[in-house]
Amino acid sequence: MSILITGASGAIGGALARAYAADGVHLVLHGRRRDALEALADECRASGASVALASVDLTDDGSLSQWLDALPLPDIVIANAGQNTHAAQDREMEDWTASSRLLAINLRAPMAMAERLAPRMAARGHGQLVFVSSLAAWHGLPLTPSYSASKAGIKAYAEALRGWLAPRGVGVTVIMPGYVSSPMCAAMPGPKPWELPPERAARRIVRGVARNRARISFPFPLNVGCWWLAVLPAGLSQRLLAWMGYGRRQ
Template structure:
């Protein structure tokens, strides 16, 4: 992918996952340094090796985002050492209600809130503050089209992504006057190993490479809220316009 002249140092969380790895790989050109965060040490190492072979510099950092304070401390430390021009906050878990359960496991809901919302939001605030002081920077937060809908089998996931969406929009308004752009990217279904295992019904699915390319372009354009594919924007409007009782009936029939 063509190098962005204004970007030399990039943070990418979730780099051991399919989407984070694809974003990192597309930015891997000579002259770029990528700080790659992930939970899976083995897969993180493979992505770092791929990035290095493409001519970029790679630094791997393994951390579970349930430890929010450690994540804040680490990202501020790395930014102090060499300031980030661009940050992709990709990490998240998509676990849903187990078969046979009436509601989601409370520990699952808590983990989703920590990994999908609390820690990435805190990290975004930390990085945005530094970027605002410097007068430039770009942050791309990965949400989900699911954050626009009250999914009864995935209340923890959709709720955490909805919270992340509202926070990201508020952060964008706060730091935009200081030269910092904040984009919320809310993709629909992406063809990854985890989504294949989680669900057999994935309409309008994107390849992970295509999703990554679209998200990168949305960030470059400084879009405030990018939903892809476009059909999920239409579904969002339908959800908002339907009578409440009909909407609830339709949502109650959805399965993982």
């Protein structure tokens, strides 16, 4: 089995690589921090997996296409690379340069990967695309508008793509985690209820992907709460978020 994981030098990506590492598994690990990737590769090889590393710029269409076209087609592709940004209290809006960069890596890059790989998977008759969204996709958080938009966008894209590719034997799964311990999580403003270690998140993801689940959302209490934010009248949801500490301070 061959598995491609982007963002493997991050907390969730690294935990997924370790969870999948075993005899007979080939891992293609992509990340920006080469030293972290090398250390992760050593761990995965010690567990029996063969490993290839890559650091191509996912936001460069030409470089991304060239890299993906040259790869032996993976069985599972996990588009996990992502960034976060948030609105500073002393600014009226988020920094647009940071937001543009975030949208490129969180939303456009996974879509570009699917555009290159899905036709090959369909022609082969099997494969699975896995997109990492967030529980913030249920209802946008006032402190992280661009991040919420990117995760809502990739959720909608993955759900639509699943229906489109299912007749061709290609599975599509969207991952919607809550707070998972990582430097990115620590930098996010607001409360972080039911925060999970990345290893626990990875186990849930691996089980769900193996079953080709359409959506893997966790932890359960936070998922239910975020789902209700999407169901309730928007004005009420906004008041609840402000009351819980996710609103802007006056």
